[in-house]
Amino acid sequence: MNQQFEQELMGSWQERQEYAEMMQPLLGKLYRDKAVEVSIFGRPMLGANIVDIIKAHRTVRLHTGEKLRLRESWPILEALSKLTLAPAHIDLGKLAYAYHHDQQNQGLDIDQYLAKELAGIVGEVDTHPVQDVVLYGFGRIGRLLARLLIERQGKNNKLRLRAIVVRGGKDGDLEKRASLLRRDSVHGPFNGSITVDHERNALKANGSYIQVIYADSPDSVDYTQYGIKDAIVVDNTGMWRDRDGLGMHLKAKGTKKAILTAPGKGDVKNIVFGVNHQDILPEDTILSAASCTTNAITPVLKVLDEKFGIENGHVETVHSFTNDQNLIDNFHKADRRGRSASLNMVITETGAAQAVSKAYPKLHGKLTGNAIRVPTPNVSLAILNLNLAKSTSRDEINDFLRNQSLFSKLQHQIDFTSSKEIVSTDLVGTRSASVVDSQATIVADKRATLYVWYDNEFGYSCQVMRVVQAMAGLTYPTIPA
Known part of the structure; x- marks a missing residue:
């Protein structure tokens, strides 16, 4: 291997690395400030590191037979970051590939192209009210749901984790709850900072204030005393799976709807998001996210x-x-x-x-x-x-x-x-x-x-989150469709 080839190889890598380093903060800002989730040919870029971004671009060739260079997608992302956008799932890879390879886009500058492709969301402001969310139970699924809710922290976040309800309350309980959220043997460390507020019996995580409530029964909690109203309660205990049992959540003050993270029994709708989420009606107050x-x-x-x-x-x-x-x-x-x-x-x-x-x-x-x-x-x-x-x-x-x-x-x-x-x-x-x-x-x-x-x-928890969003009336388009 000659020296010139080695220099070219290193130069190519450094170029990709520099573009990925510029992309990373814009990907986070789009998510936090505009609730825009970016992917590259289906690979989510939420929380992606520099190498993840580079590898996602490399996989495009597997699907299209053509390379997508970071220098080709960078100007698309940069232009996206400057637009006023309604919440959406945007596949940067597909947009960039179509802009550079689709004949019908030849002659358009990037602003014209994005105006055409994003016609439904450009200039739109999300006015949907913030939805309070409560996790009833804090086991494996509960803690992953907490991570997913906390990572959405930003000024345009519409789902706010307000409380966690658990049994117990023995000495050291808060520290143990915080530790289990902070460290996970399978899913790795929590991406952020977690502190315990003993005075208020709460956890603080990445700017989220999460009340920890101790209760033995769903209907015994008064959420309104913590400033929580019309909450969606996500029951991840699996203890109550029929309408009567889950209905106890709706007897608590400050709740509006309940969702079960297990198969529902009786006439409880079992929702698999993507398959039958259209069955979720505004009047539905109890749903199951199936298994x-x-x-x-x-x-x-x-x-x-x-x-x-x-x-x-x-x-x-x-x-x-x-x-x-x-x-x-x-x-x-x-x-x-x-x-x-x-x-x-x-x-x-x-x-x-x-x-x-x-x-x-x-x-x-x-x-x-x-x-x-x-x-x-x-x-x-x-x-x-x-x-x-x-x-x-x-x-x-x-x-x-x-x-x-x-x-x-x-x-x-x-x-x-x-x-x-x-x-x-x-x-x-x-x-x-x-x-x-x-x-x-x-x-x-x-x-x-x-x-x-x-x-x-984790994959299941992401599906649960999609059902929670639908229950809250938060339905976002995927672009390109």
């Missing part, structure tokens, strides 16, 4: 059914162990779950396959399901064994699902990977509901087997 597995498989099953038709099938989930299991052998009311979660693969039941039909009724009675709990702390895998209505091929299914992950209305739910080396830990922190592993796809005539990864904690 992590239902959120992972339903979007993929929906698009496959619409394209190829699903006659029937079986869903097997290889699921990370949960707090419901025992670390070592001990009594458990459920079969097998009493055996050590850290040492065994444990066959158990799952209602996810049947629950799919609550969000997508066309598959009612067509799916069976089972689960194997395995000794990993997070990220699970759903294996979809499907009998289709028509013959297809591995390439056709993979190409279809890749397209769905990039350009469909389910692009925030379905992700796609072509990696031959990907394993479960690589998917920790994934914001989509599922990731299709294209290298594992098997197709024979009308039979197809697909492998779908999902972060059963």
